[in-house]
């Protein structure tokens with residue numbers, strides 16, 4: 001068995017939930033002992049799915065596969081479009097995981113807490129979820145930690161840009177452009193999609 005994600009450290013992962021369809025999304029995940037903590041914002045499929053369903057998988061992605069974050073973060077946002085095809089998914093414990101993941105955790109929801117938050121975009125709700133790891137496979141050695149990869153940070157700013165308006169939207173656009181590097185696969189994609 002490979003190494004677990006470092007305890008108490010936030011990683012950029014792809015979380016799969018199931019409701020009417022299989023949904024994959026880019027989400028930060030932090031392991032605390034035998035649990036994984038997530039924060040999912042209102043307006044996303046993941047928010048709705050995590051409110052109603054009991055299982056999720058956390059897929060740790062190494063740098064060479066970071067292109068997958070583009071699909072997970074941008075495709076099927078709040079709609080039924082599938083982010084990954086059946087060929088890209090396999091099952092563990094009867095639950096979907098990404099074949100390209102270097103490490104996967106299958107979790108069962110133990111606790112949910114809805115919190116009102118106010119940020120630059122406005123007032124919204126975030127669902128804080130604590131899941132127990134019931135199965136771990138692979139290793140998280142080369143997975144991307146939050147704040148470690150500026151092009152992934154550019155992609156985060158891009159997703160914020162997509163859901164904001166006016167001055168705030170302009171600010172996220174600027175942040176995404178500053179962080180993105182056109183020699184990187186994710187950075188190049190962000191720059192191209194921010195062209196007027």
Ligand SMILES: Cc1cc2nc3c(=O)[nH]c(=O)nc-3n(C[C@H](O)[C@H](O)[C@H](O)COP(=O)(O)O)c2cc1C
Pocket residue numbers: 012023024025026027028029039040041042043044045046047069072073074075076077078079152155156159
């Ligand atoms: C690297 C990365 C990390 C992200 N982390 C979070 C997060 O922790 N919580 C969240 O609600 N959204 C996060 N997002 C934004 C979601 O991925 C985005 O809103 C997504 O489109 C929601 O998809 P869904 O409707 O399929 O759930 C992140 C985006 C990126 C690119």
